[in-house]
Amino acid sequence: MEDAVHAHQRPKLERYGDTLFLVLKTIVYVEHEEITPTSEIVDTGEIMVFAGPGFAITVRHGSAPPLDGVRHRLEADPDQLGHGPAVVVHAVADSVVDRYLEVADAFQSDVDELESEVFDLSRRTEAGKIYQLKRELLEFKRAVVPLGSPLQRLSEGTLPAVPPKVTAYLRDVADHHQQVTERINSFDELVSGILSAAIAQQGVQQNEDLRRISAYAALIAVPTMIVGVYGMNFDHMPELHWLYSYPAVLVLIAVVCTVIYRAFRRNKWL
Incomplete structure (x- = not known):
């Protein structure tokens, strides 16, 4: 209850008897015309899910998107709901991870744009823009990566509250989460390379200026x-x-x- 009220938790899965408590970090992509040293690219929120015998409760904080669509899809499929509250856990986790994939696609565009700008000799890229992109990427990474362990536990089939039918669905969610994690790691390496290239270009430009002087x-x-x-x-x-x-x-x-x-x-x- 304290975690649900005060929020600011890391993604985690806890079991209290027959009740599961899952914390997920949500990500919202903030639209922007261009990256600046102060641009906000991603905004995070939280969703807590309590699931036990005959009930499922969700608590949202921050920029977590509404779950009305998830509820409507579940209510439209009584057979799926017949597998119990674990279905709600899967539906919420699937919705959150799908949003991760959308944000990763948008982030890819920012990384590609910045990479093109750095290697465009007619333009000079501020290092502050690259640092800001790296900071926002770090926030994205902190929200996504820790969720891997809870999803792994849910998909292993070792929790009595999660039926085998739902476990198969959760394995699919875990696979999608792994894809996002791999993309974030590749973004991190690419942005680090872009930063190194920008610093090297600045050094070369300074040497050329010094030679001219x-x-x-x-x-x-x-x-x-x-x-x-x-x-x-x-x-x-x-x-x-x-x-x-x-x-x-x-x-x-x-x-x-x-x-x-x-x-x-x-x-x-x-």
Whole structure:
């Protein structure tokens, strides 16, 4: 009762005599135009199910979706309901896991979009967007993965409150849950790779910027050196009183800077 009232529980399955208490985390995908460093991508809620001889009670918290559709489907199939309250446990778990699959499909689109953006050389991706996607993925993972153990126990056929007919259905739910878990793990690895690629690209871009700055500094240093030499006001300097010394120095500066510029362009520094 305390767990059901206060919520914030991990997915779990507990047995009290003939009564089963199942906690499931629900996931709702939050629609958004683009990912930002503060985007909310998934929102979690909770559903608690009490199932015992002749009764099944559900308690919802947070963004857990209504279960009206689940109830209507069960009421429309009396034969299925004849297997007892464990059928309600299966129906609720199946609905929650199906929602996991839908959210995983939507999450796939976000991951693909971010991956394309990172490898688009004409755009620069903020690392904050990738971190935010990884944080939301972690929230998704914390809600989904721990449910594997309760579903495994329900589908093993070792619980007296779960008839063999319902156990077969629960094995199907456990399989779907395993698919979602595998997809989340693949998302986690992919997002980590995207983050590493983005950081590497930023490092490469900084190196390129530094090379350009160094190249332009070298171009500026040459005329500065030549002009500095001729600005020392000594009486005896090469070609100091020559009529064409001024334009000659300008031509020398232009030639040297051109040679350096071509060398940098050949080495792809500019």
